[in-house]
Amino acid sequence: MNTPTLSILIYHRVLARPDPLLPSLPDVRRFDGQMALLKRCFNVLPVSLAVRLLRRRALPPRAACITFDDGYADNADHALPILRKHGLSAAFFIASGYLNGGQMWNDDLIEHARQMGLGPEALDELLMRHKYLPMEEREQVARALAPARREQMMMTSEQIRKLLGAGMEIGAHTHRHPILASIPDAAAWADIVRGKATLESITQTPVRLFAYPNGKPDQDYRHQHVQMVRELGFEAAFSTVAGVACEGSDPLQLPRFTPWEPDRLRFLLRLAAQRRKAVWRAG
Incomplete structure (x- = not known):
């Protein structure tokens, strides 16, 4: 059975050098190796295209895409040159309230x-x-x-425009990164709206992708937040449920996983294991 699946990777930062206090975060050398391996072994797609193909059941074999959460300046300074080196695209989900010095x-x-x-x-x-x-x-x-x-740790507006100009995608991640389930619904709606509007003002283009802060369903966001995202016209939204998207996945609650592995072999094995698990569940 040929079950189309989509591996969606989450990153937050790419450091200039390893940090002993943050061993799970890749530095430029580790990230470069992961991107080289991903390019060699997978069909890496822009996120919006991957979501459309998933809906149409038209994904290529070994489909994958890359996402970044929060809006750290090192995404533009360190990750972008490596992505461009390998001819890869990624989507960057920005918490707009921390731009420009936050x-x-x-x-x-x-x-x-x-x-x-x-x-x-x-x-x-x-x-x-x-x-x-x-x-x-x-x-x-x-x-x-x-x-x-x-x-300054977070992006500037100019860095967002730089990402967009390099062919990357910009998505919303609320304004102040609240855990949506912990605040009143009216406040959650206002924060999602403000984040989307701020990014659209910067990019002068519609923002159609969204990532839930923290991202665990029922714990960090609930069904009413999914409905808010739908009403605001987002075409796809992403959780942090570890897994691989496949036929039947809710496009407004797509699973993703973080590649914590420190070496390329374990990174590749993790990707393969996630895909096997998704195929087994589907079939």
Whole structure:
């Protein structure tokens, strides 16, 4: 049985060099190797095209696409040149409220952990303790703990236009990256609308792709948020449910997975295992 499947990868950052505090994040060397392997072994498609082909049951064999969440400046500085080197396209989901000098709460806590000499496990515990606090409280606590900023971490409007001009796609990721299930519906609607409108003002083009912040269904977003996304005219939306999209996948709740593996062999094995699992479930 030839079951068409689509592997959708999630990235957040591509670092200039490895960071012992953030071992799961790829640096430019690891990312370059992953993109070379992906290009060699898969049919890598622009996200919008991949979604259309999935709906029409017309995906090529070993279809894959690449996404980035949040809007870090290193996406434009480090990831983009590597994507262009390999002739690949990606979609970048931007939390518009942090553009042009903003910083997300988790990065404030990461820098606090670095200053305190904490390791990766202690950092993970710190982030989890704060993730589901009310949004305003979470940001207030993180700002109070954060040391002075050493660099601008998030994109500028000009970098978004640079990505678009290089053939990349821009998607929405809300304005302030709230966990939608934790705020009133009216606030969730307003934040999604503002994020979409801000990006459309920057790009002067419709924004048709969306990624749910944090992305776990029922825990981080609920059915009413999917309906909001539908009403706002998004053509596809993405969760963080680990898996591979296939026939019957909800186009407004497409699964994705993060390639944590530090070497190319395990990266490839992970991709293959996800696809086998999807085919087994389908058939």
